[in-house]
Amino acid sequence: MSIFNKIKAKFSLALGILFFGISFLFGFQVSGESFDANFKISSWTATKSGSVITSEGIVGEGYGKVYLTHTFSSNNPEGSSGDFVGQARTINKDGEMRFASLQGIWERDGTIVTMYTLDGVTNGVMNYAKGKVDLFAGTLSFEVFPID
Numbered sequence: 001m002s003i004f005n006k007i008k009a010k011f012s013l014a015l016g017i018l019f020f021g022i023s024f025l026f027g028f029q030v031s032g033e034s035f036d037a038n039f040k041i042s043s044w045t046a047t048k049s050g051s052v053i054t055s056e057g058i059v060g061e062g063y064g065k066v067y068l069t070h071t072f073s074s075n076n077p078e079g080s081s082g083d084f085v086g087q088a089r090t091i092n093k094d095g096e097m098r099f100a101s102l103q104g105i106w107e108r109d110g111t112i113v114t115m116y117t118l119d120g121v122t123n124g125v126m127n128y129a130k131g132k133v134d135l136f137a138g139t140l141s142f143e144v145f146p147i148d
Contacts, residue, residue, distance in 0.1 A: 034145045035061050041138040064092030081107040111136040
């Protein structure tokens with residue numbers, strides 16, 4: 001292999017790594033219609049393997065009163081990141097009730113937990129949400145994006 005071909009191969013490899021890195025950083029962009037969902041923590045239970053947080057709030061988009069339960073597991077001794085599973089129950093003023101499964105990942109910085117969640121509702125609606133939990137204030141706030 002000539003020196004020119006070696007340089008060309010290394011340049012191509014470096015360029016490929018650069019483009020892969022950029023696409024990895026910016027590849028997942030959430031856009032489109034969204035709505036806010038805000039909750040107040042009603043309980044926080046510590047377990048040997050993590051924490052269970054329950055919360056409730058009124059959410060627009062036809063959901064009505066929403067009750068959440070998230071079970072958090074940590075993937076490190078500092079408790080600064082991990083995954084979660086959960087359930088949601090909603091009931092609107094017309095008495096329509098929905099159920100949802102919740103799952104995602106989280107990371108903590110001080111008193112703030114950032115959550116990334118994918119949720120499936122029994123009526124077929126799927127949502128992606130990014131949220132902040134303020135463990136000191138006892139609040140959760142999400143920006144919710146319906147998935148088409």
